[in-house]
Amino acid sequence: MPLGRGPQGPAPALQTALLNASSEENFRRTLVFHHVVKEAEAFAADLPDIAAQLHASDPVLYPKTIWADWLCGDHKPLQRRRLLGEFAAGIATDGTVVEKCFLCSVKVLGEGVRAPAVDVLAPVSYASARSGQVGED
Template identity: 45%
Template sequence: IIVVELQDPDVTPERLMGEERHGEQVRGERIGALHAALLRTMAEHRLNTCITFHHRTIEAQAYAEGLPRVAAKLHADQPETYPARIWADWLCGEHPAARRREVLGGFGTTARRAVLSNCRVLGEGVDIRAVDSVALLDPKGAPHDIVQAIGRALRQKPGKGNWRR
């Protein structure tokens, strides 16, 4: 389990909890800090696939849509650490089954790093290929939500691993 603490002079707890917390600038700064933190953590720990968990659909969408831009900037500064291209997409509970199949089919198949952001879709009973990490980007309160999310990263690919009876 990796716990990342963000210390950003602009994205402070006071701003995140204060009157301006719903403003586009604070929201954008928060998401940008989360982008950089996730990509750095993935690079440091050699992680290739990640599912991010969000409480709001708009956050999952914004996270997935902005991630490639941040990844490109990081690659430009440190090409030996960050890949030139990442795969990023998002799903929510309102997406039709065809959209879900399309996104889940592409996840982790076309780029060195892949991040799938989701809001209320990858819960219990949804089958997805094994991943090597999950990120809880919004505060989670329900223990069963946390356990379910972490279970995504613990699930092994068929025939892999060394679990024995």
């Protein structure tokens, strides 16, 4: 199981903190930076489930609908444009209008990126259980 998947690992706590901050501060679009592709992919895949649990516990504070996806340097330009378009518009591929968007990025959107649709940038790092070093694989 990849790092951060399921109830173990740091991801659920980080996802909860991100959703909490996003809800309390009313951020609609959050760009989340990761160091490792598998972390970004797992973070984006699991975020809707965490959001649904939080919404069930407090529907006033937490969003009912979110969009979450990820990008890395291996994505083709057309896929990048599609994901960035969905992120900016707040509309999923199927046409669903969402309350909040989260785009997890790994070494693809870096220095010099112009992203006027972004409300906040959130760097996310996992501490390795083996060594305690931040950002290790």
